[in-house]
Amino acid sequence: MRALLLLVLALPAAAEEALERAVDLELRRSVSELQQEGYPRPYYLSLTISDSELEDWRCVMGAARSNGRFTQRVITPDLRVGGYELDNHPLAPSSAFAGRSVSLEDDEFAVRYGLWRMLDSSYKAASADFLRKQALHVRRGKTEYDTDDMTREPARLRPLPRPAPAWDGASLRGLCAAASGEFRARPGLLHTDVGVKMTRQWHRLRDSDGSRVDFGRDLAEVELEAVDISTDGLRLYASRRFVVPGPAPLPTAEALRAAAREMLADLSALKEAKSTSPFSAPALLDPSVAAAVTLAIGTRLTGEEERNPNGAQIFRDKLGKPVLPEDLTLVDDPTAAEYDGVPLAGAYDFDSQGIPASKVTLVENGLLKGLLLSRFPVLGSSRSNGHARSSPGVLPNAFPGSLFLRSRAPISQSRLLDALRAECRRRGKPYGIWVRQLRSWSQQQGTGSQGSIRVSGMVYLVEAKTGKLTLVRDLDLVGTPLALMGNILKAGDDARPVSMMMGVPVSATVPSLLLSDAELQRAETKPEKSPILPPPLP
């Protein structure tokens, strides 16, 4: 009780006093009084107030086609019944919306009322989940990798003033129109679209341990898409994506125009590109493609994944054992704001559970050293390492922030190409594969499906004898994560950061990687006829 009183006294003179008071009062009342007869009380409760502002522009051929603005405040509860050893936290990560949209105004009545309604149902659901989890233990027994459900963490105070609005719609629209206007140079394109989106999130976490942590997440995204058609009627795709932490590091209009021109050049090249049957061969992945493969590994290096009964748990019980070639080291460091002057969208200072971000060595010289952890511990690690991540309204899970893959013996790109050809010759393969300019990628995770990764990009054949490059089309790189990473022969000295959205922004700073073997698979295509009339734009 004394601690609770102290908590009230510690309330800062916030701009939104009524909101803070409402959250504080309902948080205290819920923890001390929320109980149904015959059911346990909450032992932990956090409430995260997330304010989101969003503005979005979409343009076609230099002209806006839609725009939208959106403001929302969501409060997300993490209510636990039982105890640190066993509580209601789900065994398999859930992406269900658990928050509630509440008043944008500083209105104590409306906020308290909404919180009262939300916490009542959260508590009832938590009680039921806790009992179901106990039932599972009764039926199946404990697994050998089972451990506590919640780490014990010290209370943290981190007040931060809310940042002022930082962008104006006209400049976003300007960027959108400028980038998309560049496509007018190629009026025969079947489809073009450019989107510019700004998101500002402001989170305030308050919990029953007395933590009060404020943190912001600014994000700017630009995506460019263009579709052309080959003479034999297959669609050809080009895209570029920019994900940066806020409006300041947004690319300039000129940089976006240049990206659009690059895409046009890619499409021209693809029109001339050859088709070939799928095959497997040694492969070189450029940093963007290697980033996708590294992120696929990163998403599997989490505490949640190793304890997920529906997950593939590929790194479970491998601590200290080799999982990558021995000259490679993989770390996740969300505290690094930039790399080589490039801002990293995956950087953050406090995670979504209010734990300070920290650098985690995942793999050191090929040996597994650690996992990305939220407050859901794994056997042998009793504390979070600040990697709980989530979007507003969703319960956080451990996830990569900013991955860095480094090699002890990096080599230049030209030497990588030489090594690729040498490997081909050694294996009697006429061609090697060079995959550049990541366009899209997808992965399947879990025991129910194969843990596969599929990457689309610009695929070149590298002739083993001469080194001659031939662009091919309609082929995607496919593989399984452990085999792909185990096949790494060499890494380049050309590491550069790639940021993307995977529900939350992530970055991967990865060099080119040479693989001893990779497989190509036909892309999904359906021939269609070219437009009958020439385009109206000159």
Next chain:
Amino acid sequence: MIALLLAAALAAEAPADRAVFEPMAAEMRRALAELKQDDFGPPYFLAYRVNHVKRWETAAYFGARTQDSEDEFRVAYVEARYGSRQLDNVDLSYHGWQGYAPEDPAALRQSLWSLGDGAYKSALAGFLEKKAKRATEYVPEVLDDFAVETATSAYEPNGDYAPDRAALVSLIERASAVFREFPFLLDGNASAQVKWARRYLLTSEGARLATPAEALPSAIRLSAMTRAADGMRLEGYRSWALRDLSEVPSEAELAAEARKLAAEVGAMREAPTQAPTAAPAILDPEFTGVMFHESLGHKLEGQRQRDPKQSQVFKEQVGKLILPAFISVEDDPTLESYKGKRLGGFYAYDSEGVPAKRVTLVERGVLKGFLMSRWPVKGFSRSNGHGRADAYRHPSGRMANLIVRAQRPVPKEELVRRLMELARKAGKPYGFYLVGSFGGENPNYREAAQTLEVRPRLIYRIDAKTGERTLVRGVKMVGTPLVVLNRIVAAGDDMEAAHGFVCGAESGYVPVSQIAPSVLVSEVELQRLPEDRSRPPILPSPFHAVEAP
């Protein structure tokens, strides 16, 4: 004369409208002359449609704003017909090509080029497939595929899109704050949506229309929810459809309605649950309107008479008695308001550019006509301006403002007296009075049972002997359409419009209204609502039962 009218319409067009029409016209000229493939000629009909929508939404919960969002978008839709009016590619599952309509004329034309190309190619393929089907399938009645209509030109300006955001936020905050007075409420919401929608239509026949779109109108809405002691969810709402912002209800009006709504929902908490039963009932005007909409209106949509998969309840029934002889039904999109209430189904031109017309559907019980788009039906070769669609879909015959009229209407008291009499004759202890509606359903496909259901907002049980009225809860009306409609034995003199309804069907969501009197039905069946219970909140609400610390 037509040329003169066209010239007049063109002269009235605003520059912003011309910037839409010019690329449409240029691309259409080219498509009609040059869009051909292999040995196939150009399409015989093209329609380009652009919908431009701006909307702003806000919502409040117990007096405080919870949402603020605004967006603007433009959608292009291309319809292409290949073949001839007698046989073309369009069937009931037809959908044209839809995509972006950027605001710049050259970019818009580029988009129409791409959409037109896709629409033409799929028209060719559709035509050949349809012809192939005809080679093997028996067609009982060969009808044209496209009605002849005179091309219309029309220009109607939209009102301004200038929502007074601060004033509306404040209004809905104050309206929803009224719910704070009612401690039993679990949710008390108000919302406002301001919408501006403009439609451009250009056809190869020469139609050229720039008009306010039949989009969902601006609206104000109040809603409240609570639970009974047994956990049953109880809710109610009020909504206002607005043609423009001058029609926003006053704060006093909203507050009064919020209080009435809260009291209504509160009264339901005390109401006993009603066991399933069959008994005579009075349906209030709103309930009657929704029942006619579901059980009759949808089944009179012209195109359904051509599709053997549809229930086709009223096919071949023209000229025959389908309803009690004292009832007539019409649909009138030209009616802008009724007794001071704005009607959602009002428009001057439908989505095919055909002028809206009042149509008699049933006259003194006898079926007279259908809701017609340009899809001909046996005996009805022309549209009557009911071809409606949202921005993304192909128009089909739909309701607009459905009007149910009865001869020899009687005062409400007389209806109640006759209700009690009917109940006594049938040996029933009670009759029922069903008020308002949350909407209803009635499948139109043969594979589904044609069960009509309409959920009332309030249900009163009326004692057959004493006339005592008791509010009850937990049931909805079910029945089969022909049986229920033909059990109507009398109607009240209280014709009233119900607005704020949105109707969803194959051609998308369109706003509609119903105007109807109360009716007395000799027997309806009441069925339990799906169970939706949950335990009441554990803690008392923070403000009503405990003192704020």
